[in-house]
Amino acid sequence: MDVKIYPSKLIGTLNAPSSKSYSHRMIIAAALAGGISEISNVTGSNDIKVTAGAMEALGADVLADGDVYTVRGIKAPAAKADIDCGESGSTLRFIIPVAAALGTNATFRGHGKLPERPYTPYVREFSKKGISFEPQSGLPMTISGRLTAGEYLLEGDVSSQFITGLMFALPLCEEDSVIKLTSPLQSKPYADMTIAALKNFGINIYETKLGGLPMYLIKGGQKYSPCRVSVEGDYSQAAFFFTANALGSEIRVKNLIPDSVQGDKAIVDIIEKSSTGDGLEPFTVDVGDIPDLVPILAVLGCFTKGTSRIVNAARLKIKESDRITAIADALNAIGGKVTAGDDFLEMQHVDKFTGGEVDPCNDHRIVMAAAIAATASDAPVIIRGAEAVNKSYPRFFEDFKALGGEFEVL
Incomplete structure (x- = not known):
């Protein structure tokens, strides 16, 4: 798709x-x-x-x-x-x-x-x-x-x-x-x-x-006991919408536990520290504990004033894609200024993405990051193989549309 x-x-x-x-x-x-x-x-x-x-x-x-x-x-x-x-x-x-x-x-x-x-x-x-x-x-x-x-x-x-x-x-x-x-x-x-x-x-x-x-x-010799339990909401997926807010959207995200032990809860602090009221301040984030945040942090970094860096990311080369290279290629294809190294990403400021075509390399998180990037673009963004979201968040585009996101299936 x-x-x-x-x-x-x-x-x-x-x-x-x-x-x-x-x-x-x-x-x-x-x-x-x-x-x-x-x-x-x-x-x-x-x-x-x-x-x-x-x-x-x-x-x-x-x-x-x-x-x-x-x-x-x-x-x-x-x-x-x-x-x-x-x-x-x-x-x-x-x-x-x-x-x-x-x-x-x-x-x-x-x-x-x-x-x-x-x-x-x-x-x-x-x-x-x-x-x-x-x-x-x-x-x-x-x-x-x-x-x-x-x-x-x-x-x-x-x-x-x-x-x-x-x-x-x-x-x-x-x-x-x-x-x-x-x-x-x-x-x-x-x-x-x-x-x-x-x-x-x-x-x-x-x-x-x-x-x-x-x-x-x-x-x-321990014994597992059956129970009834409800699964808490996912900060990894909520991070896409928190970042959309930092880029100008207005989304209230529910079903999250404030004192969760999820590492990706760090997205809240990263955005708060970057948001000064006068644009977004550049950041350097060690993602050793939060590798799943890298694609959307790269989008956020493109809009900070100056240069932002994502470091300690070497393990992302063996995710669903070589995620370091793939996210850099994806954002550069739509007007970003991203440099990929063996274990880091470096993002230079852009005012807007310029639109274009993204190959997410069958990586669900790059599809979602590109969709959020498209909301802050001057022109449409085409994402190939967008069905990759089914790996983790099959209703992503349904939720995106319900929030006012505009897209068409080609």
């Missing part, structure tokens, strides 16, 4: 979609609980659907009725499972350890750039426990063997998704375990979200420090 978006001012009230990060976590935890759980306020994006399908493949029953997911936990784990992770890195990295803890011989498949995304830390650590990976990189990949308790060493600067995967799985082991980090933890808020989500299901993870780095202590 290609869309042509016309410059417009967005006005109105928006209910933020549910947190995709929390939705993944709630569905997996519910599937590991004995009994029936009810998870409400779930935005049924493609990523969430493949996570639900993955847990069904392992033996759970998941019924989606609108935004309510009813999950009957796994009674007897599947001996073998074929798991399609779509394009979801979270699904792949969260469920590899879960399948191993259940003793399921599982084949994992993926699409888009997912087969290129690494799972090396699992191969290294799990092989010490007798678990085999065939092959040891790429997809499809089959694991066999059962995860056992013990010490797991993970790099903190690769992805917190590996930490989360072990947090799901290790409570199922008989003995106690520890996750030790060998380098500073980036995206720590995502690990915090996992701990918070698991508490709803009776699972406790204890964080301490070792050599100044987080260390996680996990008691074995």
Whole structure:
């Protein structure tokens, strides 16, 4: 689907979609609980659907009725499972350890750039426990063997998704375990979200420090308990509309928790500090903990007075796209002045975008960032492959239109 978006001012009230990060976590935890759980306020994006399908493949029953997911936990784990992770890195990295803890011989498949995304830390650590990976990189990949308790060493600067995967799985082991980090933890808020989500299901993870780095202590023999829970709104998606406000729109965003542990809540402070009443002040933002904000922060940075910088962004080169290069190319195609480096973006001031055509490289967040950029353009912006939003926010264009956004499907 290609869309042509016309410059417009967005006005109105928006209910933020549910947190995709929390939705993944709630569905997996519910599937590991004995009994029936009810998870409400779930935005049924493609990523969430493949996570639900993955847990069904392992033996759970998941019924989606609108935004309510009813999950009957796994009674007897599947001996073998074929798991399609779509394009979801979270699904792949969260469920590899879960399948191993259940003793399921599982084949994992993926699409888009997912087969290129690494799972090396699992191969290294799990092989010490007798678990085999065939092959040891790429997809499809089959694991066999059962995860056992013990010490797991993970790099903190690769992805917190590996930490989360072990947090799901290790409570199922008989003995106690520890996750030790060998380098500073980036995206720590995502690990915090996992701990918070698991508490709803009776699972406790204890964080301490070792050599100044987080260390996680996990008691074995814990039991997941079913529960009823509502998923909070997503600051990652709300960030697009907060930025639209900074560019002149007037949107009230509801369904957000002010004291949320979501790292992307940082968008609120970034915009407040940049908004002085006389234009937007330039900023330098370290995105080590908030990589999902990079596309929309790049849009915001184009309108600050002077030069703004996004730093510590190297991990974005292995997202749905090479997100550093892709967002620079997208904004430059419509009149931005963006320079991309190996681990940074630099944005020079522009008065307006000039319109043009954007290739988002099948990246949902670049599609949404380009749509917000189009509201502050002198001419229409054409976005190719706009259906990429289905990965995380399928009703994005519906909400965009309800707020007064003008576009046509080409």
